[in-house]
Amino acid sequence: MAEAAGGELPVLPDSVMLRVLALLPVRDRLRAERVCRRWQRLARDRTLWRHVDLSPCRRQISSQTLWYLVRWRFCDSLRTLRVGGKLWSGSKRQLLSPALLAALGKRCPQLHRLCLAEMDLRPIPYESIPPSLTALELSYCEIPAAWFCSSAARTLPQLQHLVVHKVPAFSNCHLLNVSSQSRLKTLSLSGTYRITDTGIQAAAPHLEELEHLVLHDCRIGDSSMDFVGRHLKHLRFLKIESTYPLTNVGLACLATLQHLETLCLDVGHEIPPSAIIALCQALPQLKNLKLGRACFEDGVIDKIQASLPNCSFSRTP
Numbered sequence: 001m002a003e004a005a006g007g008e009l010p011v012l013p014d015s016v017m018l019r020v021l022a023l024l025p026v027r028d029r030l031r032a033e034r035v036c037r038r039w040q041r042l043a044r045d046r047t048l049w050r051h052v053d054l055s056p057c058r059r060q061i062s063s064q065t066l067w068y069l070v071r072w073r074f075c076d077s078l079r080t081l082r083v084g085g086k087l088w089s090g091s092k093r094q095l096l097s098p099a100l101l102a103a104l105g106k107r108c109p110q111l112h113r114l115c116l117a118e119m120d121l122r123p124i125p126y127e128s129i130p131p132s133l134t135a136l137e138l139s140y141c142e143i144p145a146a147w148f149c150s151s152a153a154r155t156l157p158q159l160q161h162l163v164v165h166k167v168p169a170f171s172n173c174h175l176l177n178v179s180s181q182s183r184l185k186t187l188s189l190s191g192t193y194r195i196t197d198t199g200i201q202a203a204a205p206h207l208e209e210l211e212h213l214v215l216h217d218c219r220i221g222d223s224s225m226d227f228v229g230r231h232l233k234h235l236r237f238l239k240i241e242s243t244y245p246l247t248n249v250g251l252a253c254l255a256t257l258q259h260l261e262t263l264c265l266d267v268g269h270e271i272p273p274s275a276i277i278a279l280c281q282a283l284p285q286l287k288n289l290k291l292g293r294a295c296f297e298d299g300v301i302d303k304i305q306a307s308l309p310n311c312s313f314s315r316t317p
Helices: 014-022 026-032 037-043 063-072 098-107 172-181 197-206 222-231 248-256 273-281 298-307
Strands: 051-053 080-084 113-117 135-139 161-165 186-190 212-216 237-241 262-266 288-291 312-315
Touching: 014 037, 026 037, 063 098, 172 197, 197 222, 222 248, 248 273, 262 273, 273 288, 273 298, 298 312
Parallel strands: 051 080, 080 113, 113 135, 135 161, 161 186, 186 212, 212 237, 237 262, 262 288, 288 312
Antiparallel strands: none
16 A cells, blocks of 8 residues: 555566566567566566567568567567568568568577468568478468479478468469478368369378368369368368358268267258268267258257257357
């Protein structure tokens, strides 16, 4: 009370201060360094620079800011980095460059996860991506046609997790390149309309270690399901949302996924309820079933639930 009456703030332990600083955006964290020597020491603590999210300040961030962070703040403690760009802002300034990414890879050898949003990556060769990465997320980005492959004898990222969301240039060739060079465990493709049955067929033999698969708004049908069921035996999570023809014939091909625990289907009302029930009953490890916009009557839904007593059931509005 005496401290409050005197207008002084109580001295918080370093552990509490670090928790507070961790909640601040990066720009405010940098400003906090100028308060006093103690705050400077805490704001430079390695634990604060383990998982860095720059996407909330994408309108203010520049390549100069990134270079400053790479040179003076990022170190071998950095594990995750999220960066948001300005792809549709009209700005022609590039946030990332091959030199900056090379410096990032050298400075942060433990960087495992890189998430990029609204970035024009066409001037960036894939060889510039830090080789330590095991997870890469691309959202609303532009990528060159020859990405995910290299003609040079350089170390490439051995990705285990790839998330691609609304990247219109991502094609069958990209999928084949990345799947043949990395042992993926997670693959999430959303809004990638250039992915077709041909691409899934070519990539499936290289995805035999995959455990988590999302195919949303891809141009796939029964043929893709055949190759998924034939090669992706270790799948535990499968989500399929498609407006392209997918019938009960293709759905039946998934009965070979004996380790599948979660199945999410949003394929319209073309597939009869009996096919869904037959598939789920053939999956001994299935614990969660989620159906999308299929127009089933309440009686049909009750029948599906009654047929799957050991499976949690839910619907998407």
